[in-house]
Amino acid sequence: MIKLFRTSYFALIILFIYIPISIVIVFSFNSGQSVFNWNGFTTDWYATFFRNSPFIKSIVTSLFVAMISTTISVIIGVLASVGLSRLKPISRSAWFSIANIPLINADVITAVSLMAVFIIAGMKFGIVTLIMAHVSFNVPYVLITVMPRIKIVDKNLINASSDLGASKFQTFFKIILPMLRPVIITATVICFAMSFDDFIISYFTSGGDTNVSTFIYSAKKIKPYVFAFGTILVAIIAFAIIIWNIINIISQKKQESIKQIRDGKYKLKQVMNLQKKINKYQEILNSKTKIKITGNLILLIKYIWLKIKILLIKIKRYDQKIQKLEWKIYRLKDEIRYEKKLRINNAKSKKRLEQLKTLIINNEKKQRKQRIQNALVKLENKVEKQRLEINWYDNHARHIQEKIDGIDDLIFNLKNNQLNTANISKKSERWYAKKYKALEFKKAILIEGKIKYKLRMAVNRIEEIQKIKTKKQVDIAVKLNEIKNKVFIRIPLVSEINIDKMQQRLNFYRHKLINKEQKLDDLYKVISRKIAEILNPDNDKYRPKIWISRSWKWLVALIVFAASFTGLTVAYIRNNIYDLIIANWGEYIDIDLIGKFENEFNVNVNYQEYDSNETLYNKLYTIDYDVMMPSDYMVQRLEQENRLEKLNVDKLKMWGKTASSDYYNKSQDNKDLEISSKLLDVMSSSKIESGSNENLSITDYSVPYFWGDLIVVVNSTHVGIKDWLFNTYNAKLTANTSSEIDESSLSWDIFQKAADSGFNVVLNFDAKNIFQIGLQQLYQTENANDLAEIDAASVYVKNLVTKNNVFLQGDELMTTLGSGNFDIAMVYNGDAIWSNKVFNHEDDDNASNDKSNIFYFGRPGRNGMGTNVFSDNMVMSKNSKHKDLAYNFINFMYENALDNTKSVGLTSPVQKAIDDVVMDDQFKRYASIYQPLIDQNTNYKSEAFKFNAKIDNYMMDLFNSIISGKN
Structure with a gap:
């Protein structure tokens, strides 16, 4: 097993490295x-x-x-x-x-x-x-x-x-x-x-x-287009490595050829092969016979088996074993010589020590005396070290003698016991004889010495291996020669019956002979020409080169670098002279719309992505965006810090209104771009604190981009979770769906109870979303009114998220849900739909129509609870240098709202796009969950997160403290 591991270790490492790369390549074609x-x-x-x-x-x-x-x-x-x-x-x-x-x-x-x-x-x-x-x-x-x-x-x-x-x-x-x-x-x-x-x-x-x-x-x-990029990158690297290796191989072969020419071995193998074939055809023509392999299958198998045995002898590496034993013999002999050499050197050192002591006494010069004293100290240390080693050898010899004496005493006692034992059985006699033999053998080893015994055994082993090797080789060679003449049969070409056929055969071999001789002559000419090129000092090819001949490699590298640098510089400048800078959430747009917008308005867009509102906020310290898509509460924060441009509704094409007022009062020509009134009602409640007397909300500074609400997702395909859900909450599905749980059945404590029951809980890694669980459970609200409520919610949240089966995930939450590796999760409604579609392979035309692998979706609404209704909104930076183009982009996104929402999967702000999507076959079964639940009954509350600097900062500090203590 160890030998197998040693031989396959490198292969295992290669597999460990390249299996992930292979998976990327395969799934790029998924x-x-x-x-x-x-x-x-x-x-x-x-x-x-x-x-x-x-x-x-x-x-x-x-x-x-x-x-x-x-x-x-x-x-x-x-x-x-x-x-x-x-x-x-x-x-x-x-x-x-x-x-x-x-x-x-x-x-x-x-x-x-x-x-x-x-x-x-x-x-x-x-x-x-x-x-x-x-x-x-x-x-x-x-x-x-x-x-x-x-x-x-x-x-x-x-x-x-x-x-x-x-x-x-x-x-x-x-x-x-x-x-x-x-x-x-x-x-x-x-x-x-x-x-x-x-x-x-x-x-x-x-x-x-x-x-x-x-x-x-x-x-x-x-998405797999990232795998496509990875595959292209791997292909480019592999191509570069292959080209580099080909160049090195060609260069190496060239150097080897030069060396072979100087050693007289250039193309020697090809010459020998051609000469061998020429000799073969000459022999056929001279003897008028040819060799044919026997048709006797048994003889052929015997011949092949003998050839295999010869290979097996080489595989057993007898010569290598002999070399190892010879090295062992050398070390053992060196160890034996060391003791003798040690005693001789010790005697010489003692003699030299006496001489130095005499020199010190007789020498009166102080400086000379000091040098002798230093040499004396070194020599004394050397003598002492030698003495200790000699003492060890002497003690070891005494110890060996004691063992020999002990064996003699044991043999003497055993013989006395045997003689004093009456009627000794034959079995006992055999035991005594075996014991005497073992003791005598052990005594002989001790007398000879362990090292000398190992030396003798190594010499004997070499003789045995040599005998085995010689015997096997001789035996197989004899058998091979005996059977070879039977396997390769000589058949005469001469035929008295058919002279013409015999002449055709002879002409065939003459033609073969002439062909091989011609090839040999051509090969000799090539060899002669090469020898003349390399060894002739007067050859123009090997005279001192001019500068360009010596430095062409550097020149080519410089040209390639300059071309690459110029090309990349031009590409970078063309792609990075921006007319508009946009910041959006990752994978939050139909990516084809960027190219369409650039082509329609003949502009260049710098499109950047971020993974959280806080990341966007931090990036504003280093870059001024033209258009951003922050969430509702972040819109409030940015406006309170005077970072946003108040929108000019006359430049916007969309229109919409709430029951109390018109926000975008446009002509009926833009009816197709009407914003959902439910969404505007929620947005209008997100007020902005301003020093003026204006009653402002986020609708004055933003238009909605996507919206949705926070829901509970249950993986109904996992064993036990469905029964637990219906037994614990007496949950029931809504009348018109097979996957939506009635909101009156659920409570936000579902995550706590699921975690306590041993199920895997996955939560959206966002401080406000996670604190909402505690605030809803304790106060039936998404937004805390004071720090005391945050403190109380933090206790509940800490008890939940610190459990080992509760996982906090950001963007990777989509991957987890899409693979079905969860029991219960908190996620946005659009992301839940996308994940279930991926889990069911609903975007694959080749997949079956069986949609049994469903998730259950629910919005907790028991006891006056509700959920957060979010809106991600398009806003303009106050420092935007391209405001007219920014308005064009906002209008463009509304004109293409249907394509955008189908690509991303989140709820569109445009009412017509919502109506079209829920009628689409891909979304029809998700119609109820696709539209956020707002005021469908008096007990259910849907609100947006509000921004409060003091409360939000305090909450973030507590949240960071909680997650830092999570394993």
Whole structure:
């Protein structure tokens, strides 16, 4: 088993590394949106990838930043390495350690530190800060790669170049740089890979420039087009590696050919093969016979088996075993010689010690006396060490003698017992004889010495292996020769009956002979020409080369670099001269709409994604967006901080009103863009605190983008959860659906009870959403009125989320639900629908129509409870430089609301889009859950989260304290 593990260890490591890559490649061709189940083959995701304008732009940004930062880092790192190599060892080590601190420092600390430096310096976050950040962590990689190589550079070469009149500039470029070329290439590859792949530092320092890692991280749903990108990346890397290896193989073969020519072995194998065939055809023509393999299957099998036995003898590695035994014999002999040598050296050391003592007495010079004294001390230590070793050998010899005497006494006692025992049985006699033999053998080993015994056994073993090897080889060779003549039969070509047929056969072999001789002549000509090229010093090919001949590789590399740099620069500039900067949630838009908007208005859009309202808020310190999609409470916060532009309704095409007032009073021509009145009622309750007397709400600063509510999702396919749900809450499904639980049946304590019952609970990782559970359960409200309510809710929340079977998840919640790896979860209604569709493979045309794998959906409404109705809204930054274009974008999204909501799965703000979606076959069965539940009965309350700086900050502090204590 151990041998199997040793032989398969590398294969296991390779499997561990490449199985995930293989999964990515396979699922890039998956026809469904799931990344867990295979739904069929398609290449559509590759087309989706190339249509994804923001993703392509992020890749261009990553490549551009990687190239620039790598170039700068390599230049700085190489020059720094050369400079450090000229310092004293202590100074060099100290500075090298300081330079490598970024490598051992946590990336998040480096990222936050760099962000703070850029803010203090007053720099605008963008491509410059991103490149500077990447250079800061790439330079240490260059140092640790180049420094070990530069340490072993022969200083005599540098001194020789100076002695021959070379300047420092010439020494660096003609001596040092060529020797560092392999490690510089390695450092370049490492820096490029680290820069292209970096996420954490880029996330904090990129500003308006999004690289590919940040883009993928911000995506709410990992779709297979990301796998398509990964597959393309793997293919490019594999192609580059293959080309590089082909070039190396060709170069290596060329060098081997030169060596073979100089050794007289060039194409020797081909010559021998051709000569062998020529000899064969000559023999056939001379003897007028040919060799034919027998048709006797038994003889053929015997012949093949004997050949296999010869191979088996080689596999058993008799020569290797003999070599190991010879090495063992050498070590044993050396150990035997060591004791003799030790005693001789000890005697010489004692004699020398006496001589030194005499010299000290007779020598009167103080300085001379001191040197002799030092030598005397060293010699005394050596003599003492030898004495201790000799004592060990003497003690060991006495110990062995004691064992021998003990064996003699034991043999004597056994013989007395045997003689004194009357009527001893034959079995006992055999036992005594066996015991005497074993004791005598042990005594013989002790007398001979353990080391000498091992030595004798090793010599005997070598003789045995040699005999076995020789015997097997001779026996098989004899049998092989006996059977060979029976397997390969000579058949005469001469036939007296059919002269013409005989002549045809002879002509056939003559033609074969002439053909092989011609090939041999051609091969000799090739060999002669090669020998003349390599060994002839007057050959023009090997005269000193001009500059371009010597430096063409560097020239090609420079041209490729310049072309790549120019191309990436042009691509980056074209993609990053933005007319509009948009910030949106990850995977929160039909990505084709970005390209359509750019084409329709002939503009370039910088589309960025974020994963939470707080992330968006923090990014506003480094970048000014034109259009953003924050949630309702964040709209209130941004306006209170005077960051938002009040909307001009005359520039908006949509219209809508509540029972009390008109918010977007437009002509009936825009009836198709009417906003849901229920949504506007909820939004109008989100008031904005203002110093003026105006009664303002978020509808004055935003228009809704998507909306929905927070619901409970139960995985009905898991064993036990369905019975537990109906038994615990006496739950009943609504009359018109097979999956929606009546709201009057549920309470927000369902998560606490489910966790206590051992079910896996997954909660949306958002402080307000999680605290809503406690506030609803204690006070039947989403919004706390004071800090005391927050304190009480925090106790309830802590008791819930600290349980081991309760999991807090952000964007990965979508993946968990889509794979069905949960029992009960809290999620937004649109995300719940998308997850159930993925779980059922409903987007796959090849999937079955069986939709039995359903989730149960419910909104807790027992005892006056309700849920949060959220709205993510399009707002304009007060610092927007493209306000007219921002209005065009907002109107464009409303005109394409139906496509947007079908792609994302969340509830559209446009009433017509809502009506069309719920009639669509894909959404029909989710119609009731797709539309947020608002005021359908007097006991159910739906409210939006309100922003209160004091309460929200206090809640966030408590929430961070709670989750920091969760395992």
